[in-house]
Amino acid sequence: MFADIIITSLINGSTYALLAIGFSLIFGVARIVNIAHTAFYMVAAFCIFFVTHHWGFHPIVGMLIAVPLVTLLGMVTYGIFIAPIREHEAAVLIGTIALAMALQEVMLLIFTGNYRSVPPLVQGYFTIIGVKVFYQQLITFVAALVILGALRLLLMKTRLGLAIRSTAQDREVANLMGMNESRVALYTVGISIALAGFTGAVIVPLTIVEPFMWLHPLIMMMAVVVLGGLGSIKGSFVAAYILGFAEAAVVFLIPMGAFLKGSVALSIMILVLLIRPEGLFGIVFEEER
């Protein structure tokens, strides 16, 4: 049973990590609590469904179309709706909620509330220590590691990464040093939404495509981000696996309470925050940024 719990938690954790990394990035740099993050993930899922189901292409083609399309959509909506109100945190929060609801309603109008699915990139499963694992889940796990590595490379080895880190540390000083803070924020939004789209593309064969599919991951993603420390990519990564472990443990140890897996994960988050309010890898005081 222990092997089941460990493997299941690695798989669940990878999904949450993929979502939370993008969310953390955008918060760390632009201070935007983007509630619509998982809504873009949902839009990407519908794009792939449309390309595979209506046009009959391979899911890879769907991914190649969906990720740039969703990134573009994200950047356009950011420019129109979020950028003008960026300095007002509460307005941004409400604005992104409204944006997410709007995307949900648009998908509901176009695709109705029917449950749909897309085929996996690779069919089948393999067995590890007696536990069956889909190849698609392995892809998700590898993708989470690759994305983290790529993001680290981007942030540490490129000029854009330097600009993003500088802006994340101190927007005003970065501005004074000649960096176009608004443009950096726009690029960060683009990367973040692209990550959401990519996550949608990787995860969609494992889940159901429907207009409300963004809600549950949103709650878990927020929990991951808060637990890991707002804006900390490393924290999000670690927290994702902690919550993934908590969920798996509940299902295996309390079968009758399987529906509580989300609640238990959130309770763990609250417990950790009681002991360490800034989260696992968060910064204690805003002034330290």
Added chain:
Amino acid sequence: MKNLKLLLVFFLAFFLITTLCFPAWGAKTIKIGVIGPMQFVQGKGHWNGAVMAAEEINAKGGVKVGDKMMKIELVKADSNEFLNVTDATNAMERLMSRDRVDFVIGGFRSEAVLAMQDIAMEYKKIFIGCGAAHNKLCTRVAEDYDTYKYFFRGTPINSSFLVRTSFIQMATVAGIMKAKLGIPKIRVAVVAEKAMWADPLIPACKGFIPKLGHEISGIWRPSPVATDVMAELSAIQRANTHIILTFFSSSVGIPFARQAGELKIPAALVGINVEAQKDGFWQATQGQGNYVMTLNTYNRDVEPTELTKPFIDKYVKRFGETPTYTANTYSVITYNIVPVIEMTGTLDADRLVKVMETREYLDAAGKTGYMKDDQGRHLHDLKWGPGYQTSIGTQWQDGKQVGVWPYKWKASKDAPEVTYKGVVPYKIAPWIAEAYKK
């Protein structure tokens, strides 16, 4: 001038009173509110069934009420009850106070229908539920007849009968597995979504499954909207399970069936899976839902009564899909509401209730009659059993949904065998046969 003002005020007051208090005077239509989650398959079923019935009846000139003919007018109300029960009660309130309907049909989630029921009863309007199964909807009628007598169950049979039928279908599959695969003791995993309607099923399973000679390998309660049930499936397989008895009315039925099929879990899926009743299930599971069996109401090839096939054929022709059980709004209007109005010649709810609760009639789902409880009180709940509505069992076999139950079913030792027209034998999934082959 003063007199003219007085006259004007009097006229306005009279106009206000007459329009607010006596809106039905001179009404030429019978208004039927159709309430359901209209953005979802269940609500579409409600609406489509009602539309078909209204069109047929209106094409024949309408409904004879006393000495005049009245057309049926449908009023659509989106309850949005999957997401928000308050939306459902608001929609019902709107049907009552603004649209002033004569009847209401529909509803899906028991939690929402219980709340909607109170509103309809307050307005003393006949509300025929076409989706919710919880027993309480009808026990309320017996316990407080004067308040709740306007509620009737239209479809499905109640939770107790659903679970009873599921047990019978499970026992049928267990018998086939025992006979064909030589499994001496069948182990059953109960997987019921965490929802109000499924709560009473758990103690029933604990009590009844051992009585059938089977063992319970475990009970799992996933969220109704869970999208990943890998953990549950791994645990179920670890528990050496032969049959998985499911109780799903929500989206979890899709990932469960899909992942079980992809992982080739060597256990037969039987029970209730509302998603597996729909034509879209094959696509939704990417074909991995093969061999999933579910309790059902309609199948294109199965004919519980002579009225079933004409209804299904017409529905498929009109809407391009097999009706789900919520489309029984068709039968409720065509074979219940309209004949009772014509028999009594009135729209008076109290007089209609008296006839409805004692009448028995044939419709597309079976013979319909209403029960009394053990104290002889009216329940307005559907009768179940051979000769009445029993529901059917359907299985996905290579991309096609076929009827597999009742097939030579005997309700008791001395009862005659029952096989509905069009029902074919149940098939064991090849990977299950392979896993237990000796």
